[in-house]
Amino acid sequence: MTDALSNDIADPATEQVASVSLAQADSDPDGFAAEIGRSFERYGFAVVRDHGVPAALIAEAEAASRAFFALPTEDKRAYHLPGTGGARGYIPFGIETAKGATHVDLKEFWHVGRELPEGHPFAEVMAPNLWPREVAGFRQTMLDLFAAFDAAGAKILSAIARHLGLAPDFFVDTVRDGNSVLRLLHYPPVPADAPGIRAGAHEDINTITLLLGAAEAGLQLKLADGRWLPIYAKEGELVVNIGDMLQRLTNHRLVSTSHRVMNPPPERRGISRYSMPFFLHFRPDYRIETLPQMVDADHPDRYPESITAHDFLAQRLREIKLA
Template identity: 70%
Template sequence: MPDTIASVSLSDADSDAPGFAQEIGRSFSTYGFAVVSDHGVPSDLIAEADARMREFFALPEAVKRRYFIAGGGGARGYTPFGIETAKDATDYDLKEFWHVGRTLPEGHRFADIMAPNIWPDEVKGFHDVFERLFAAFDRTGQRILSAIATYLGLTPGFFDDTVEDGNSVMRLIHYPPVPADAPGVRAAAHEDINTITLLLGAEEAGLQLLDRNGNWLPVTPKEGELAVNIGDMLQRLTNHVLPSTTHRVVNPPPERRGHARYSMPFFLHFRPDYMIETLPSCISEDNPNRYPEPISAHDYLLQRLREINLV
C-alpha cells in the first residue's frame, strides 16, 4: 500500500488507464484521498471563478443575506457565517458559503428535488463563470469515477448512469481571517456526504486527513491541483473498501491568521433515485455487508443534512 497520498496526473488515464486506476485506487483505499493534476479544468476559468467568488464575499453582509433561502437547507444561494455545524460538533464552522447546483431543463423529472439556481445581481459574469466551472468539474469527476470503477473491477462506464443528472453541488467557501490567538478549527472534523469531492483551493495550508493510525496528515496540493476524496455514499456502496476519511480545516499558523481562506469544492452526487446497494464484489467473509438495506441517494442526503444542521 502507498506510504503517502498519491499525486497523479489525470492525463495518465489516457495513456495508461489501468495503471492510473491502480495508483489512484490504492491511494483512495488507504487514505480516502488523492491529489490530481492535469485535471482538465482550465486555469483561466479557475482564476476567473476565484475573482468572482472573492468579489461576492466582499459585498456587505446585508446584500449577501438577500440570497439566503430560509428553510432551503443551504442547497442554493448563500449560507451565512455560523450556521453549518459538523456532525457531533458543538461549535459551528468558521465559514460562509454559496451553493451552485445543476441547472435542469424545464419539466425535468428531478425538478421537484433539485431547486433552481439563484444568482447575485451585484457580481458581473457570476452566472456564466460558475455554470462553466460546474460543467468542467462534472466532466473531470466522471473521468475519475471511471478510474475508480476500473480499480473496483467494474466496467469503466459503470458510474456513468449513476451520476447522470446527479444532485451535485459546487460550494464557494470563504473562511474569514481569525485572531492570532484563535482556538479551534475553521471546519471541524467531518466526512463528506456525497460520492466524491473535487476541491480547488487546498494549496492554502489547513486541510488535514485522519489516517488509520489516528494521525492528522496534511493534504498539500500545489496551486491549481485538485484534492479529491471519497464521500460517504461511495463508502457505503463499496462497503468501506473505499473509505470516506475524516478531515478538517485547521486554523493557519499565527503569521497567516490575518489572511482569509477561499476554496471551491465540488460535491459530486449520485442521481436522487439511485439506490445505494452494496456492490457484491465488495462483500466477503472478511468484509461482511455492513449495509444490507439499500437506500436512495436522496433519502441518504436528507438524513445527513439533518445531522449537520442544514435541514
C-alpha cells in the same frame, strides 16, 4: 471537539497520498486506476493534476467568488434561503456544524447546483439556482466551472470503476443528472481566541469531492491510527476524496476519511482562505445498495438495507444542521 483539536500530526515524509496526472487516464487507464485506487483505499484521498479544468476559468471563478464575499453582509444575506437545507445560494456564518461538534465552522459559502430543463423529473428535489446581481459574469463562470468539474469527475469515476473490477462506464448512469453541488467557500481571518476551527472534523456526504484551493495550508486527513496528515497541493491541483455514499456502495473498500481545515498559524491569521469544492453526487433516485463484489466472508455487508441517494443526503443534512 477532542479529535478536531488534536495536534498529533503524521510526518508527510512517511505518509503521503498519491499525486497523479489525469492525463494518464487516457494513456495508461489501468495504471492510473491502480495508482489512484490504492490511495483511495488507504487514505480516501489523492491529489490530481492535469485535470482539464482551465486555469483561466479557475482564475475567473476565484475572482467572482472573492467579489461576492466582499459584499456587505446585508447584501449577501439577501441570497440566504432558510428552510432549503442550504442547497442553493448563500449560507452565512454560524450555521454549518460538523457532525458531533460543539462549535460552528468558521466559514461562509455559496452553493451552485445543476441546471435542469423545465419539467425535469428531478426538479422536485433539486431547486433552481440563485444568482447574485452584484457580480458581473457570475452565473456563466460558475456554470462553466460546474461543467468542467463534472467532466473531470466522470474520468475519475471511470478509473475508480476499473480499480474495483467494474465496467469503466459503470458510474455513468449512477450520476446522470446527479444532485452535484459547487461550493464557493470563504474562511475569514481568524482571531487568536477563536472558539473553533475553520472546518471541524467531518466526512463528506456525497460520491466523490473535487477541491480547488488546497494550496493554502490547513487541510488535514485523519489516519487510521488517529494521527492527522496534512495535505499539500500545488496551485491549480485538485484534491479528490471519497464520500460516504461511495464508501457505503463499496462496503468500505474505498474509505470516506475524516478531514478538517485547521486555523492558520499566527503569521497567517489575518489572511482569508478561499476554496471551491465540487461535491459530485449520485442522481437522487439512485439506490445505494452494497455492490455484491464487495461482500465476502471476511467483509460482510455493513449495509443490508439500501437507501436512495436523496434520502441519504436529507438524513445527513439534518445532522450537520443545514436542514
